Amino acid sequence: MSSPQMYVASTTAPVNIAVIKYWGKCDTKLNLPTNSSLSVTLSQSDLRTHTTAACSPTFTENRLYLNNEPQDVSGARQQACFRELKALRKKLEDADPALPKLSEHNVHIVSENNFPTAAGLASSAAGFAALVRAIADLYELPDSPTDLSRIARQGSGSACRSLFGGYVAWEMGAAADGSDSLAVQVAEASHWPTMRAAILVVSAAKKGVSSTSGMQATVATSELFEHRAKHVVPKRMAAMKKAVLERDFESFAALTMADSNQFHAVCLDTMPPIFYLNDVSRASIRVVEEINRVAGRAVAAYTFDAGPNCVVYYEEANEALVLGALRRYTAGVAGWEAQEVAASVPEGFDVHVGESLREGVGRVILTSVGGGPVKTGESLIDAQGLPRALSK
Numbered sequence: 001m002s003s004p005q006m007y008v009a010s011t012t013a014p015v016n017i018a019v020i021k022y023w024g025k026c027d028t029k030l031n032l033p034t035n036s037s038l039s040v041t042l043s044q045s046d047l048r049t050h051t052t053a054a055c056s057p058t059f060t061e062n063r064l065y066l067n068n069e070p071q072d073v074s075g076a077r078q079q080a081c082f083r084e085l086k087a088l089r090k091k092l093e094d095a096d097p098a099l100p101k102l103s104e105h106n107v108h109i110v111s112e113n114n115f116p117t118a119a120g121l122a123s124s125a126a127g128f129a130a131l132v133r134a135i136a137d138l139y140e141l142p143d144s145p146t147d148l149s150r151i152a153r154q155g156s157g158s159a160c161r162s163l164f165g166g167y168v169a170w171e172m173g174a175a176a177d178g179s180d181s182l183a184v185q186v187a188e189a190s191h192w193p194t195m196r197a198a199i200l201v202v203s204a205a206k207k208g209v210s211s212t213s214g215m216q217a218t219v220a221t222s223e224l225f226e227h228r229a230k231h232v233v234p235k236r237m238a239a240m241k242k243a244v245l246e247r248d249f250e251s252f253a254a255l256t257m258a259d260s261n262q263f264h265a266v267c268l269d270t271m272p273p274i275f276y277l278n279d280v281s282r283a284s285i286r287v288v289e290e291i292n293r294v295a296g297r298a299v300a301a302y303t304f305d306a307g308p309n310c311v312v313y314y315e316e317a318n319e320a321l322v323l324g325a326l327r328r329y330t331a332g333v334a335g336w337e338a339q340e341v342a343a344s345v346p347e348g349f350d351v352h353v354g355e356s357l358r359e360g361v362g363r364v365i366l367t368s369v370g371g372g373p374v375k376t377g378e379s380l381i382d383a384q385g386l387p388r389a390l391s392k
């Protein structure tokens with residue numbers, strides 16, 4: 001139970017995996033990107049952040065506990081989120097003196113990710129989206145997810161897209177103050193209900209080069225990057241929106257794979273080069289290419305963020321072929337338990353292409369496209385404003 005002076009709100013928020021990648025900033029303080037991007041929000045039944053925000057006049061500082069460990073909140077990213085949300089609350093309080101002065105209190109955040117943090121599974125996206133949504137709910141802000149995306153963006157660029165479900169564009173904008181660099185929904189998850197995603201978790205370890213530092217090294221040193229941002233991505237954004245709206249999987253797949261490959265090409269074109277893909281990632285690419293070859297068309301699409309994990313998008317109708325092939329190489333790993341699909345490939349499938357998958361994949365996550373943040377009554381904070389899990 002919360003003490004009379006404590007206000008509490010809780011939410012869950014999803015991970016998103018981009019199919020047109022954000023890579024590069026023109027303003028590192030405001031997280032303004034050098035190109036627009038587009039992502040797919042994954043179902044919170046499988047991957048989610050759960051965050052509770054609380055405020056009270058008894059709190060002496062802003063605090064954040066992630067998976068029950070206290071975190072440093074003095075960084076510019078967390079500070080920007082706290083400051084901007086408090087400013088919005090202050091506006092409401094100025095307009096309505098009857099409202100409690102929550103903007104004058106410090107905030108405690110308790111958050112749990114049900115998947116590995118900082119391992120290339122977009123924890124910062126789900127994490128900052130949940131933080132912003134939970135505080136916005138705590139403050140009863142009337143602002144839309146697009147309005148809030150301007151704030152989440154300052155926590156982590158990709159987080160702005162996790163305020164929506166389905167298919168989400170982050171429009172880069174042109175204003176120097178970032179006011180038009182925001183997320184908008186392209187389509188709800190229900191628009192394309194047959195879309196699925198399989199994640200081959202190659203490494204759940206912390207990655208070597210963070211997205212934040214990697215992308216700035218690319219901006220500073222890669223010539224290829226400039227071509228990508230100026231000439232390639234704008235056309236791809238338009239084509240990807242069309243593919244999503246028309247549920248055209250072949251175009252969606254071609255664009256997704258080309259964009260992942262180009263993102264990793266600009267990483268390789270960075271000085272010193274950045275290698276996020278490893279032999280296991282490359283074997284996953286070959287297996288997907290082989291699936292598509294035997295199918296005679298693109299029925300599966302791979303994409304990789306700043307790490308070796310492979311995300312494969314496919315449609316439900318092709319589940320037997322796509323998952324059958326992936327399972328053939330990874331049958332013993334966690335994640336297949338609930339799946340009926342047989343570990344088999346059709347005649348003519350060159351099974352040698354994926355041998356390295358056998359050793360390198362530690363877990364599979366089978367999921368689908370899902371909705372945006374969801375309010376929940378399940379609080380992670382105890383009456384003292386500390387993680388409930390620690391007071392048990």
Ligand SMILES: Nc1ncnc2c1ncn2[C@@H]1O[C@H](COP(=O)(O)OP(=O)(O)OP(=O)(O)O)[C@@H](O)[C@H]1O
Binds near residue numbers: 066112116118123125
């Ligand atoms: N639930 C959360 N609440 C608040 N902040 C979080 C949460 N989860 C992660 N973060 C922040 O995000 C950081 C991890 O971000 P990072 O970009 O390194 O990894 P990632 O998002 O898992 O990988 P990628 O962005 O490449 O997919 C954490 O160190 C923490 O600061």
Ligand SMILES: C[C@@](O)(CCOP(=O)(O)OP(=O)(O)O)CC(=O)O
Binds near residue numbers: 022158
């Ligand atoms: C490869 C990516 O996943 C990069 C994500 O970068 P972040 O959003 O983690 O970077 P910061 O804005 O510095 O926090 C591509 C994408 O999600 O679009």
